[in-house]
Amino acid sequence: MSATATADLYDERREAVQTTPLQFISVGGHVRFDGPIRTVACFEDNALLKATLGTPGGGAVLVVDGGGSLGTALVGDIIGGLAVENGWAGIVVHGAIRDRVALGGLSIGILALGTNPRGGAKSGEGELDATLEFGDVVFRPGAHLWADEDGILVER
Numbered sequence: 001m002s003a004t005a006t007a008d009l010y011d012e013r014r015e016a017v018q019t020t021p022l023q024f025i026s027v028g029g030h031v032r033f034d035g036p037i038r039t040v041a042c043f044e045d046n047a048l049l050k051a052t053l054g055t056p057g058g059g060a061v062l063v064v065d066g067g068g069s070l071g072t073a074l075v076g077d078i079i080g081g082l083a084v085e086n087g088w089a090g091i092v093v094h095g096a097i098r099d100r101v102a103l104g105g106l107s108i109g110i111l112a113l114g115t116n117p118r119g120g121a122k123s124g125e126g127e128l129d130a131t132l133e134f135g136d137v138v139f140r141p142g143a144h145l146w147a148d149e150d151g152i153l154v155e156r
Contacts, residue, residue, distance in 0.1 A: 003032075006148045017153045020135035024092065024111035024152065027100050028080070033090035033109030034146040035061040037139055037154070042126030044072040044095075046119075050079050052128060057088030061109075061147075063139045065132045066095025070113060072120045073098035077106075084108050090147060094134050109147055 010017060038060045040049045049064055062083070066074050075091060077099035083091060083106075090109030097103060097112040098119065132139040137154050139145070146153045 006146050006150045006153045009146055009153055015156075017155055018137045019151060019153055020137045022113070022135035024113060026109070026111055026149070027097055027103045028090065028108045028110030029104055029106045030090070030109040032148040033061065034144065035059045035089035037061055037063050037141055037143050037145050039063045039065070039129055039132050039139055039141055040126055041065040041130055041132055042074065043067045044069055045121040045123050045125045046074045046079065047122045047124040048126040048128060049074055050082065053079055053083040053086060053088060053091070055086060057083065057086050059087060059089045061090040061092060061145045062088060063132060063145065064091065064093045064095065065134055066093060068094055068113060068134065070096045070116055072096065072118045073116050074120050075103070075110065075112070076119065077102035080106050080108065080110060092145070092147065092152065111147060111152070
């Protein structure tokens, strides 16, 4: 976990980092987290996301582009638990989560746009480790991401 606040990192690095105006809510047990980015693009289908978090994370942050949909949750307590068991530092969901109270008890950072009790589809559609763009930020696999109470920073 990063001990340095994103505001201080921004002041130090300015043009070397990107920040998003999207207002994510913190739902995981860790408010501050950071790590190299891995990505999954999936719309209302969380099978690929679950499979990815079931592999060793090595302290990485999984950035999930769910198209900003709040229609179905992409991460819940089972998937969040997999991420903890496999050493992921955090998950950023451009979409919804569910099981918010249970996720809050997990030792991981999780940010999302909102919540919805409806679970995602399980067809496995999506794309792994692609460069994603949402909220005025480009999320490249391998780039570093920092998150805390003030928001998200991503290295350019």
